[in-house]
Structures are given as C-alpha cells and as structure tokens.
Amino acid sequence: MIGLTLIGLVLAGMAATLHVAFFVLESVLFRLPFGRRLFGVRAEHDSPPLRLFAVNQGLYNLGLGIVVFLGIVLVAIDAGSIAGVAVIVTGCAIMGLAGAGLALTAPPRMIPIALAQGVPPLLAIVALLAGG
Secondary structure (H helix, E strand, C coil): CCCCHHHHHHHEEEEEHHHHHHHHHHHHHHHHHHHHHCCCCHHHHHHHHHHHHHHHHEEEHHHHHHHHHHHHHHHHHHHCCHHHHHHHHHHHHHHHHHHHHHHHCCCCCHHHHHHHHEEEHHHHHHHHHHHC
C-alpha cells in the first residue's frame, strides 16, 4: 500500500471515529444535562422536541462512520479496490459537506467542531485520490 493511500485510510478512519463519537453525543448523551449544555440547550423542558432531531442527526453520523469503515475494510482486503475507495470518498465527501455547512451556519464557538468534522475527511479524499 503506497504512502498516500495509507495516510488517506488513517484520515478516513479518524473521520469515521469522530462521526461515531458524534453519534454518542447526539443520540445517547443529549438526554443528560452535560449533553444538552454541549449543544446550548439549557432548559430541560426544551429537550424532548430537540432530542428527536439530535437522535436523528446522530444516526446519520453513525451511518456515515459505518460506511467509511466499510470502505476502509474493502481497501484493506484489496489495495486496488476501486469500490472501497469510492465508498470512502463518498462518505468523506458528505462528512466534509456537513462540516462546511456547520462552519457557515454555526456560532463562532462551533468553528473548531466544524473543522474537526470537515477537514480530516477532505484531507482523506485528497490523499486517497493522489495515492491511487
């Protein structure tokens, strides 16, 4: 496996792991005071309707993480797997787009989270396509 491909797989793995962590924050921890505060929800009575959105968003993030991990497995099994790279690139492109959307719409305190969400998958795409 050439160097850039390996770097791309590592970055994609980091992005997928982050998205699984986002799932935990949004779908599991949101019901706790810590989780609500993390998302700027102060009042507990505001939590139930917002929790529906948080759980749904968390499941999207979990799905993206699983898809990218699947692509990594496909490439690990067969280094020349065009399908594996395509799966990773597609998942990472969606992650990068979501990160850009967050960066453009969120308050300034959320910019580091948007960068963490969007930069690793975009770098993974660049490395995978350059290494392929």
